[in-house]
Amino acid sequence: MGLAEQQLASLNTAVAIAVKGNAFYQSKIADCGGSKGFDSLDAFSEKMPFTTKRELAEDYGANPPYGSNLSYDLKDYTRLHQTSGTTGRPMAWLDTPESWSWIIDSWAYIWRACGAKAGETAIFPFSFGPFIGFWAAFEAASKVDLRCIPLGGQQSFERLQMIFRHEPQWLCCTPTYALHLMNVAERENVDLTKCSVRGIIVGGEPGGSVAEVRSRIEEGWGGARVFDHHGMTEVGPVTYSDKEIPKLLRIIHEAYYAEVVEPEMGRSIDFGNIGELVLTTLGRNGSPLFRYRTGDLVKPVQVEGEDPRAFALEGGIIGRADDMVVVRGINLYPSAVDAVIRSFEGFGEYQVSISKQDSMVQASIRVENISDVEDELMRMKLQKRLREVFALRIPVNVVELGTLPQFEMKAKRWSVSD
Structure with missing residues (x-):
């Protein structure tokens, strides 16, 4: 089965589940004639309207406490995470065990794509709150048989001491915090170039795909390789750095149907142009998103010798449509x-x-x-x-x-x- 066929099958499964019990999407799907599924991905893109963050926020406020984008009974949801609230009021997002497993599988894909191997150690220098990225990265690392060390509730210097004590191969944090640890190490006369870390997976900010930021972190950490990734609470983990071409972010196309459109008109754009990333989740069926306008500005490019549908993003997340x-x-x-x-x-x-x-x-x-x-x-x-x-x-x-x-x-x- 080719990529398009696989995506279409997963899409129609999600649509069928939403039609049965998702109050947020039932009328949307019916109004565009999709109640019995879609014949092709192109037909889906043509008929299905966008979902916007504003719509979700309004629904969240009108249907407390969790909104109406729920395909099952509330008792079936076992995980709650929350958006960062950088563009407004934070929203809680619920997952069933099946949806959470899909998220963990996607993050496990990222760990493997970056080169993590069973028996290695990953360290997580952050406190665990309702932010989904921390939990998903940690649990997925365990799934791929990494030894996982949480460092919540510690000061930065204590975290550096733990890194030298336990000799992890992997560090997971924001680009900003990787730079901050470099500054703390210099202040405390700690030579980071002699630590064991050989891979740093960063996210939460654009820095991992910015050449100047990436090279500065890699130099400060003794040549450790920086791998960017991005995701959202609403959709899950989406991309990861190409090992051979660091300026490219690869999309997990098996988990997402991705489109790039003009921010103003919503029309599809050609490769090489900057547009807004639109995502459809292909497995998070407890709280799906169909044609979700992420607000992220990206530059889609075709990878030579590969299916054009499996496009990559040059330069990572360039910015947001609402922060330029x-x-x-x-x-x-x-x-x-x-x-x-x-x-x-x-x-x-x-x-x-x-x-x-x-x-x-x-x-x-x-x-x-x-x-x-x-x-x-x-x-x-x-x-x-x-x-x-x-x-x-x-x-x-x-x-x-x-x-x-x-x-x-x-x-x-x-x-x-x-």
Whole structure:
């Protein structure tokens, strides 16, 4: 069975389950003539309307406490996780044992694709809350027979000590936290280049697919390979770094039917253009999503010699349709600004402020200097580089080390005010 046939079969199974008992999707599916399934993936894309985050949020508010996107009785759901709330009120998301198993299988696929082997050790330097990524990564690591070490409730230096004590081959965290551990190690005279970690799986932020960020982490961790991945609470783990071509994110196409569309018009785009990633889950049938507009901006590319439907994403998650800022006619994406700042070894945390002055949108940056170079020289270097890359004068203010917040989970470095 080819990829398209496999995807269509999984899709129609999900549709059949939703038609029976999912109040959120029953009318949507009926209105587009899909109650008996779809003849092809193209027919599905043509007939089935998009699902948006706004729709989910409105349904969540109208049908407390969990919304109506549930295909089974509430008693059948055994897992609850929660969205990060970066674009609004956090939403709880429920899973049945079967749906959770599908998520774990997808994350296990990522571990294997990155080269993890049974008997190796993975370390997880974060506290476990309702965020799905931590739990799924940890349980999937156990499923592929890794020894799993949780490091919740510890300070960063204690976590570094645990890394040297237990000699893990794998580290799982955000790009920001991998960089933060590098800074702590330098401050405490710990030589990370001599630690055992050879693979770092990062997620939660775009940094793992940004060449400047990736190379800085790999150098700071003694040549350990950085593997990016991305996912969402609503859909699950979606992508992972191509081992041969790090700038490519591979989609787990067996688990998702992926499309890329124009953000404004919703039309399908050609390979090589930037558009919005649209996902349909092919196995999370307890709380499915059909043609879900993720808000993630990506560049789909065909991989030579492979089925065009199995496309990859060049440059990872480039940004979000709702977080691009236009400053004096120039499009600013957080990942692009991050790449410039991380191209300097001497900068730590930073914050970007977007504001309006005299009806003009302005950007400014506060950044911590962790180098021995004078603040003013570092400020001038960064401001010059920003002007070269974006053709914009973006004021830079160097602040005292420790002034800006540190992040274990998704970093929130951009603030927008009127």
